[in-house]
Amino acid sequence: MAKTIFITGASRGFGKLWAEALLQRGDKVVATARDLRTLDDLVSKYGSNILPLQLDVNDRAADFAAIQKAKDHFGSIDVLINNAGYGLFGAVEETTEEEARAQMETNFFGLLWLSQAVLPIMREQGHGHIIQLSSIVGLVGVPVLSLYNASKFAVEGLGETLAAEVKHFGINVTLLEPNGYATDWGGSSAIQTTPMPEYEGVRAAFQASVDDDFWGVPAATTPAVLQLIDSENPPLRLFLGKKAYPMVKQTYENRLAEWDSWAEVSTAAHGK
Structure with a gap:
């Protein structure tokens, strides 16, 4: 049965790949982008099955308006995929206040506002699925990705709590946790802090640890996302890529x- 999916950040990368795959199989898609021209090819190919919306997810009022427009247009929203986001590369000490706040506004607060906006609709329907694009670095801290790490750790905490709050309404929540993929995330869409020479060794070590095999093929994620959307009992967390599980397993064994x-020491600190 066809579903209505609202997906942010659909101009390129995962967002566009998944939007087109959903449209190809007959779903209705509300696709958002800052520049609607990036969606012209999907509109010309899929016509009335796609509703393109210009949206800056940092604007809370615009997020609520976009969700309502989607509901008014298609009558329901079965799935929300909070995909919009970008990478900020840099060490903690290198990061400016403006860079830090902008990272959290897009990667965390934009996702929060859209989740809040869609919840009343899904509660009224008695069903829904909110898919939050997290990352393997929402579970594993990586040097020189400090604020990106922080934004995804925040998404993890929000998603786990939200899942417990809304399960009884028939609403599922899934945290998607990709390892590295060869999208534009680390390219023109990324922001770089002004580097400090004191962190060049850390930066070089990180870069040396990432080989070509680390980067997954973006299109290979599509079957997993479609299966997730179709699942009657979707998981709270789903890794994407062969590197993700081993990284998390090792990290948690160390922890x-x-x-x-x-x-x-911990037990003694309880005091009784």
């Missing part, structure tokens, strides 16, 4: 070992 080594 558990450290927690165990400090367990007596």
Whole structure:
């Protein structure tokens, strides 16, 4: 059965790939972008099945208006895919206030506003699925991706809490956690801090740790996303890519070992 999917950041990358795959199989898609010209090819090919909307997700009022326009146009919103976001590359000390706030506004607050906007519609319907684009670095901290890490860690916390709050309304929440992919995320859409020479060694070590095999093929994610959307019992978290699970497994093994080594200190701190 065809669904209505609202997807942000549909101008390129994952957003455009998934939007077109959904349209190809007959779903109705509300596709948002800052520049609507980037959606002209989908509009010309799929006609009335796509509703293109100009949207800057940082604008809370515009987010609520876009969700309402989608509901008025198609009658329902079955799935919200919060895909809009960008990468900020730089160490903590290098990051300006403007860069830090802009990263959180887009990657976290934009996603929050759209989630808030769609919830009343999904509650009234008695069903819905909110898919938040997180990242493997929402679970594993990586040097020189400091504020991007922070934004995705925030998305993880929000998503897990939201899932517990809305499950009884028939609404599911999934955190998508890709490893690196060969999209434009690290290219022209990324922002670089002004580098400090003190962090060149850290930056070089990080770059040396990433080989060509690390980057997945973006189009290969499409079957997994379609299966997720079609699932009657979708998972809270879904990794994308072969590198994601081993990275998280190793990270949590290290965390558990450290927690165990400090367990007596932790327990004593309870006081009774």
